[in-house]
Amino acid sequence: MTRSGFDTALENLNEDLLRMGSMVEKQVHQCIEAVVNRDEELAAQIMENDDMVDNLQREIEDKCIRLIAKEQPLAIDLRTIFTISKIVTDLERMADHAVNISKVVKRLKSEAYIKEIVDIPRMSVIVEKMIKKALDSFISRDVDAIQEICKMDDEVDSLYKKVFNDLLAIMAKDSSTLNQGTQLILAASKMERIGDHVTNICEWTGYLVTGKHMDLNE
């Protein structure tokens, strides 16, 4: 016996989740591109695209609640639907942080950069990989993979500390760099938060597979 209609609905839900994931991954990638290239047009595009992410989140949540009502799922099915509805919340927050980062572009005006922007893009490269891996491990219910993703988040945290200290040193020497320094620290801290949300997704994968809550953000 199979539940083909229900299984198809679950597969569609997974596909929607991956679609939302790649949207967010793109937003994360582009917000840093906008900062590095001071591309106000791209920054504006990111803010506009955020509505699409929000709409997809609502659409997925709506599908989840309808599936619960219609199919009355149990065990792994129930945990799958519940965790998807939790993960889309994390993805939506990540997209919000990408919007916050892109707002930095406007605030920096046309000031020359006080240092070459290297580490924040590095953070972004790792975070983008983390997003992809986290969603893959959710779909394949691969709990082993989530430890690796958490190690990547440690790298993001270290890079954030480095960015913070570097910029602090520059600002301490020259108060005219305060605006730019603060904005860049803000961008880096938002990227660090995006990494934390990815570890939340990993926690949900752990919960899906084991039925127990994990804390990976320590």
Next chain:
Amino acid sequence: MEIIETKDLNLYYGENHALKNVNLNVKKNSVTALIGPSGCGKSTFLRTINRMNDLISNVKITGNIYYEGKDVYSEYDVIDLRKNIGMVFQRPNPFPMSIYDNIAYGPRIHGIKDKRKLDEIVERSLKGAVLWDEVKDRLKKSALGLSGGQQQRLCIARTLAVEPQVILMDEPTSALDPISTLKIEELMDVLKKQYTVIIVTHNMQQAGRIADETAFFLVGEIVESGKTEDLFYKPRDKRTEDYITGRFG
């Protein structure tokens, strides 16, 4: 405290090995649901508890079932046993007599003749099955005029009339509409304060709503048993998961 204990219970219908090494303990004042696909042995197990299989030829039973610590097959008289362990069936089966007489039937058989005493039992039993308010003005009318849901509650009241300790229910709501089903389900929550209920159900949501413990039967074996919420949330065995998520077989 465990009111029913089962130890290595095996049952054979001729060559057919219908129950295989069943070990299941049932706590007093709890609701235990038995779930599993058709033909998996759950009804057979239920019927074994109050010896409903006694009259079926070719049945061989090994192992033990204990009710309050005594073996139901060797240490009880079957009449006494069934007074303590009542049964409600899938389809309501009221006797073709009045509502009052349906309830008074059991106590009369057990020797109660006093009208006032019988009145008391009828009222208490009907109240116990949450049927009293609906029928108190027509106790002398035929039970066959009641709706399906009322008839099933009448059958529960009839079981309560002989003051059992355990009530076995074999899919008691499968022939009922959702409202009558809900009434029976709510009734179980009340009943377990005083009685122990063991229920066979095909309705997983029903087991989830009413049962404290659930046991999953498959081809005569108990694959898994435990707290209902654990079983429906994160079953230990893949076969249980496949069954409750509808991906069995």
